Amino acid sequence: MGYCEQPRWPLNSKVDLSSGFGDVRPGRFHAGVDLRTGGKTGVRVYSSVDGYVWRIKMSYRGSGKGLYIKGTDGKIYVFYHLSRFNEEIRRAVRKAQNRAGRYYVDLYFPSDSIPVHRGQFVAYSGITGTKAPHLHFEVRSPENRPINPLSNGYSLDDRQRPVFERIGIQLVDDHSLLPYGKRRALLPVHGTGKRGNYQLDSVLYLSSPFGVLADCYDRMRQGGMRQSVYKLTLAIDGRQYYMSAFDSLAFELGPLVELEYDHKSIASGKKRVRRLFHETGNSYFGSRAFGEHGGVVGSYGEISEGLHEAVITAEDNFENKSELHFKFLWGPPAQSKPPASMSDGTLELGYQVVEDGLIVTAETTSDVFLEVYGGNQRLGSESTGRLCDDGRFRFFMPPRSEYRQVDSLVVRSIIGGQILGSLPLTLAAVGYEDNETFAVGNSIVIQGGHDNFYRPRFIAVEQVTDMPTTVELNSASFRILPEVFVTRDEFGISLALSPEAKYADRSGLCWWDDRENEWIWIDEDSRDNSRVAGPSNGGGLFASLFDIAPPTIKKLNVREGQTLKTLRPLIEFILEDDLSGIEDDRNIDIRINGQWLIPEYHPATGQCVAEPYELLKPGKCLLTIDITDRAGNRIELSRTFYVE
Structure with a gap:
């Protein structure tokens, strides 16, 4: 790319974003931007720079088919969820997959292997590893650190100001409560009539150290998809107090997304509530306080008694701004004790x-x-x-x-x-020692330590008898509270199987997803016929379920005795599994006359496709399909057909 040359978006169509840089993803920040492709796959993708194919990563989940181009500028350009590569790249990938006997490969190429130039067609957009068609695009520094494309020359026709919806107050001391008995509150705000200006009508009375939360979003066009705001700044009485901006990220800091954002709001589906104060354990370098207070108001005596005015400024990358104004009265603690009296009844x-x-x-x-x-x-x-x-x-x-x-x-x-x-x-x-065990008899055991939590915290366990479904269980069911909390790393949970448990060897630890109303299999295959175990990064409802139903194969496109007029037939079918699911490509074995076929599977749609690496010989062929789910249930199928 020439010195003065404008960075090139990888699509030829007008750029429309569905997700922004720094948005929330499960356990991590969104490290790029998502480009809409009109709800379809197969849109041509072009290289943004001169360079070469540096890396290709193939998996069923996550990034799906991923292409990495290293530019002559030293930066790395990343394209995810692709459906196909151009023919030169496709041949190199299939050769490596066939040699490894795996669909999952992570390939690195030398600089002289597959050169590309700016504007060259390299792939087609798709849906691999995700649920909706789009192109995920990243720009990374030479050190492999994601950087915001919109802060680094990639322009958009964006004239929309960020929008505020709520302001939040979070108490941070070790004893105080808000007047209605909570530690946090999110309050609605409204526009003042002046474009880009919002306010909270009421004046807050506060007497304990607190942090500020901001519920706001940005979008690049009227009616467009919502993204997180690029930059937020809190000022109190005209002085800058705290700032958070998404200019760059680091992969090792991914879990901090639940400290940079408000994790309780994330769990409820509100994924753009940002903290404007330092939360214990948050080392994200894009946020900082202007003082030793860490953004916590009233923590160092820097706020005097009386009325104060605060302003939160929200900015995007293209000089569109909005402001939220609110006032608070800082004073001594309100009377917190009730009048002295006696009670002779049992309290609720x-x-x-x-x-x-x-x-x-x-x-x-x-x-x-x-x-x-x-x-x-x-x-x-x-x-x-x-x-x-x-x-x-x-x-x-x-x-x-x-x-x-x-x-x-x-x-x-x-x-x-x-x-x-x-x-x-x-x-x-928990969170005080290296290895801690919290057990309820032998029924449930929770194992972790201070490396699993950012700070000490409480965990409660309740046995549950009123289940959300009528599915048969193989253990007692337990709810871990709170149902949503932040962890530094996953902790371990194990449940004892009931003495009358059925199909112990097909049982697994499961977590109930309230939003999707379904059980999620999280077992890590550590069954010993008396317990099930698995990792978790939060609370909720847990139980052991058994899965004895084998996967099903539907809509196989090859019929018994059929003659196909090609020596490289494409095998297609729909693969479904009820509970435990398909782990990875090692659970799908497709062969023709003993020749292994590279299995391409899309978990979101169930579609599975494969074709021979080498041309078949004309005549009779035997197709075999052997699939095993995570519980060990297996389906085998064979078809005889002919090619010419």
């Missing part, structure tokens, strides 16, 4: 495990405190609570090392120490 108690602790609710008007018990021993007490706007008394209880395993909470009256109520629960503070 409840609890909620939140990201940074436990909120305990007591239906009382008494002046009370909380005692924490484990193994019939008193572990500690919590006395900081408040009477909330709904008339309930609530405590916030942070995780402490002495609360490693809690089995009951007791509420006592401060006057006389009378027990007003107790609450049995199964709760543990």
Whole structure:
């Protein structure tokens, strides 16, 4: 690419984005931009630069068919979800796959093997590894770090200002609650009538250190797809306080997406709520505070009592801006204790495990405190609570090392120490040691340690009897709380199979997906006929299910005894499996006369296609298909046909 030459988009059509750089993906940031292809596959893709084919990666999931071009400028240009390569690249890939006996290959090429020039046709767009047709496009630095194309010369006709929908407040100390008994709140905002200006009508009264959340989005055209905002800046009383911008990323920092964004909002489908303060463990280099406060308001005494005005500025890459204005009154803590009184009844108690602790609710008007018990021993007490706007008394209880395993909470009256109520629960503070085990008898065992969590936290376990489906289980079912939380790395879960369990060798650990209303098989094939086990990066409902149904093959395009007028027939069929699913290409074996065929499978559609690497000899042929799912169920099929 010449020194003054404008960077070239890989499609010839007008660029329309469906996803932006830095958007949320499960467990990572979106490292590129997604270009719409009109809902179809087979759109021609062109090289953005002069260079050579540096790498090709093939898989059923994730990037699908991926092409990497190293430019003469030293940068790496990446194209994902392709349907086909040009003929020269296709031949090189098929040769390597046939030699390896695998569809999954990760190939690197020398600089003189497959040269390309700017504007050269290299592939067709597709749907491989994903569910909707589009082209994923990345630009990476010579050090293989993703950089934002829109910050590096790739232009768009974008005249749309970012849009604010809500502002959030997150308390960050170890004891405070908002007036309605929560640690966080997201409040709707509205436009002022002036283009690009938004405001929160009410003035917030705050007395405890807090961080700000911003729910906002950007799009490049009216009615276009929503993306995350490129840059957000928080200012208080005219001084910059915190800034977050997506100019570049690093793959090793991918899990930080749930710290840069608000993870609870992600789980509810609102994937563009950003934190404008430093969360413990977040080392993303695109965010920074202007001071030692880390973006937390009121943490270092830098905010004086009185009225303050804050502004959040949202900017895209093309100088379109919007502002959200809100005011807050900073003052001393409000009266948090109810009037002293006595109660002679048993209290109704409840609890909620939140990201940074436990909120305990007591239906009382008494002046009370909380005692924490484990193994019939008193572990500690919590006395900081408040009477909330709904008339309930609530405590916030942070995780402490002495609360490693809690089995009951007791509420006592401060006057006389009378027990007003107790609450049995199964709760543990985790994240203190290298290896920790949290078990409920032998039924469920959770294993992790401080390397699995960014900071110590509570995990609770509840046995569930009211199941969302009538499917037969092979174990007791348990809900791990909170159902959504941030982890540094996956932790382990194992369940004991019931004594009367059926098909133990076909059982696996499963997680219930509330949004899709289906069980997800997460077993890691560590079954020993008495337990199932697997990794998890959060809570929710877990149980052991069995899968005894083999995969099914439908719409096979070769009939018994059929004559095909080609020596390289394309084999096509639909592959379906109910629960455990197909792991990878090693579970699909397709052969003609013993010759292995490269199996191309699309999990989203079930389509499976394959063709011989070498031309067949005219005459009678035997097609065999052998497929095994992750539970070990197997289907075998054969067809005799003829080619000429």
